[in-house]
Amino acid sequence: MKIKFEKIWSIYFSATGTTKKIVTELAGALAKHFRTHREDFDFTLPAARTSPPAVSADDFVVFGVPVYAGRVPNVLLKYLACINGQGALALPVVVFGNRNYDDALVELKDILEERNFYVLSAGAFVGEHSFSESLAKGRPDDADVAAVLQFADMVAEKARRTPDKDAIPQLHIKGTPKPYRWYYQPRSSDGTPIDLRKVRPEVNDRCNNCKKCALSCPMGSISFDNVKDHLGICVKCGACVKKCPQ
Helix, strand or coil: CCCCCCCEEEEECCCCCHHHHHHHHHHHHHHHHCCCCEEEEECCCHHHHHCCCCCCCCCEEEEEEECECCECCHHHHHHHCCCCCCCCEEEEEEEECCCCCCCHHHHHHHHHHHCCCEECCCEEEECCCCCCCCCCCCCCCHHHHHHHHHHHHHHHHHHHHCCCHHHCCCCCCCCCCCCCCCCCCCECCCCCECCHHHCCCCCCCCCCCCCHHHHHCCCCCECCCCCCCECCCCCCCCHHHHCCCC
């Protein structure tokens, strides 16, 4: 395959920074391999999801999302449908909070292929759970980053060994092909299903109204005027809690 790329993109949704770290490390390593530059496109906040990244056929895209309930976050599907890969090479990446990624990786691969990307390889990595500070605490850590860089070496070598995009072999990714399994539903210790749609963060009496929670909410669902008020859906990403200084 032609190994000169115009640029290496890191494109990601990352409310708490775990997906960002893995995707940017991967893209940065690939940029070094192919002696080009990395460009980042963070579509975490609502303002960034008003237009798609300007990807070209000569680019290589590392595309990352977190795993929500074993799938690509359904709140992102409408935005993902407006992105056009223009024939670019792609590397889908999912980051899961120490349970499983279920069908998320095969779903993201399918989405990218439907959006005119050529998927070369794919990867799933562990990150600290979105609403826990004990599940996979502190990950991705140094060992995870080392694994990411080793994976980048393997991906670069595969790109060099592939004569052209149409010669990319079919990927066999762990997961259920369409129709995908339904979203994972957690259960309590007695086996009762828990409806996470009803779970919302609460503001405690230490709040000093710094607004960081409102500014970091990827759904724009926390009122800037009164951070105790919810204006829309909560996807349980944990950004408001983990970025709160109080």
